[in-house]
Amino acid sequence: MNNVSLHDLAPTSGASREEVLRGLRSPQKELPCKLLYDEYGSQLFEQICALDEYYPTRAELRIMRASASDMAESIGPDCLLIEYGSGSSTKTPLLLDHLDQPVAYVPIDISREMLHESSRQLARRYPGLEVLPVCADYTSPFELPGTHRAARRRVAYYPGSTLGNFVPEDAKRFLRRIGDVCGPGGGLLLGVDLKKDPLMLHRAYNDALGTTAAFNLNVLRRLNREFQATFDLDRFRHYAFYNPVFARIEMHLVSLVPQHVLVAGVDIAFERGESIWTEASYKYNQSEFATLVGAAGWHVAQTWTDDRNLFTVQYLTRT
Ligand code: AVI
Secondary structure, eight states: OOOOOOOOOOOSSSSSSHHHHHHHHHEEEEEEEEEEOOOHHHHHHHHHHTTSOOHHHHHHHHHHHHHHHHHHHHHSSSEEEEEEETTTTSSHHHHHHHHHEEEEEEEEEHHHHHHHHHHHHHHHHOOOOOOOOOETTTOOOOOOOOSSOOOOOEEEETTTTTGGGGGGGHHHHHHHHHHHHHHOOOOOEEEEEBBBOOHHHHHSOOOTTHHHHHHHHHHHHHHHHHHOOOOOOGGGGEEEEEETTTEEEEEEEESSSSSEEEETTTEEEEEEEEEEEEEEEEBOOOHHHHHHTTTTOOOOEEEEEEETEEEEEEEEEOO
């Protein structure tokens, strides 16, 4: 069995007491969307990706299957591939199968167990590849591990349209940070969800099985466990809708009754119908996205879409 040594920056998953209370005390109550991904939430998210209504995963996989060799050609030989939020690295082999002599693969994820396991699997599958996992919160600065061979180019891989979960100003900041990590001549391959029929978007975040509802409500269970909160999940409703003015899905938890909840010893009052905003998922068109990345020092070199124009994978180079 291949042994991979993990660079552990000991990230804290979740949110601090201050962050949670600040969000719940603001006029529009909110919680950081990273709280959705505890162990159970991550399992629910995997289930969401397999749902009939949740088109992004399948659309992105179709694009990767059809065009990964083109992508590898744009990336070129001897790259260092850095994957942000690698999770179970399911899409990575589609790319690795086509890359010309990659110097190393650096998956970065906050979830230590999943990172270790997926790194071991990849090291077994690609015995000649240096696999250098980094356990870190990739939104904070981190050091890249050293490699045996020098890379011709550093290329970041950020699939899954996760950039859409940042508000545009934060997305720009994050893209600049990736630019700093990749350096001059660097590249970035990322998945982006496109604007489309709002009913299709609505269905993707309101699935018939209620998996997205369970994913959203699980954040309250997490607060009960980690912040000694007293949320009754039956007194909140999952509510997700597409807001065309901001081109984003907004996911909320709406209080069904007037109620008081204790969170970390602090009393939080809810009116009937008042919501906690738990996630935003921005959708773009190609030109808006090009403007966004341009403002962050990147240039769209190439774009691939599926036959229904639902999703796009873009290869960006540093301007
Ligand atoms: C991770 N992220 C890209 C997903 C999305 O579509 O914004 C998270 C998600 N939330 C509800 N369903 C999926």
